[in-house]
Amino acid sequence: MKPGIYLAHKPVGATSFTLVQALMGEVEAAGLTRKQLPVCHGGTLDPFAEGLLLLLAGPATHLMDLLHAVPKTYEAEVIWGVETDNGDLLGQVTHEGDTSVLSDNILDAALAPFLGWREQVPPATSAKKIGGEPAYKKAHRGEAVELPPSRVYLHEARWLSHELPRRSRLRITCRGGYYVRALARDLGRALGCGAHLSRLHRTAIGPWEDPGPGGRVWLHGPAVLPWCSSRAIAGDEVNDLKHGRSIPLGEVRPPDWRLPEGFPDPEAPVLALQRGRLVALLREQEGALRTTTPLWPGV
DSSP: OOSSSEEEEETOOOHHHHHHOOOOOOOOHOOTTTTOOEESSSSOOOOOOOOEEEEEGGGGGHHHHHTSSSEEEEEEEEESSSSESSTTTTSOEEEEEETOOOHHHHHHHHGGSSSSEEOOOOOSSOEEEEEEEEHHHHHHTTTHHHHHHEEEEEEEEEEEEEETEEEEEEEEEETTTTHHHHHHHHHHHHHHHEEEEEEEEEETTTTTTTOOOTTTTEOGGGSSTTTTTTEOOOOOOOOHHHHTTEEEEOOOOOOOOOOOOTOOOHHHHHEETTTTTEEEEEEETTEEEEEEEEEOOOO
């Protein structure tokens, strides 16, 4: 087992932590302790959903926050006429409404106001924390859950197909922290008929695509953050960065992958690369580069 990011496929029914536990088992089988090679995921998927899940190993576990600021693409099936308490097919029905007036044009018009930045109330059964505890744990105990709205960003959204008045298929690209279940809920409320998700597939995160069932891809070096510029370091520069000293800007290489036009700037750091390994995240300060996140011995 090696440090880095693993692109994995989460099947329907499994929790995101199930995949983390499986990778932890591989770490232990390789004779390493969890302290030597810690593991986490880079953004959860609901049990009813499937698709790309990022598994972070070793120093890459410090990169989680940087992964939320890049595009995530989903394909979803929306069921019209029924709202559930959690926004998906596993929830309890809370409202049923008339779907007879739905049409392609009406659905196009309903989707448009959700584009861009807006406030979104997460589902009660979400991973948002309340007093340090995930909201879904309180909801599953039957406790009342009231979550404040979050600022979220929807970059693109378009209908793939309709089987009206029953269902529609939707593809969206959003920033991290966006709840597709909440979008279905809010669309249903805007239309007055109610709605929930019956399927959800995360097809891509940034440049990475879902490897499919049984697939797994290992990323390391600059490939773990390809939307960041990079700077090769060597010799005294390594020692300077390790001891909190800055280094000259030098030759900063542009990113290998560009975000979609118009997508919010993730304010990405500069990657410090030592012999192809990512060893630190840097920020420019007063015309020089300084370490903000050390990642030695490297990813």
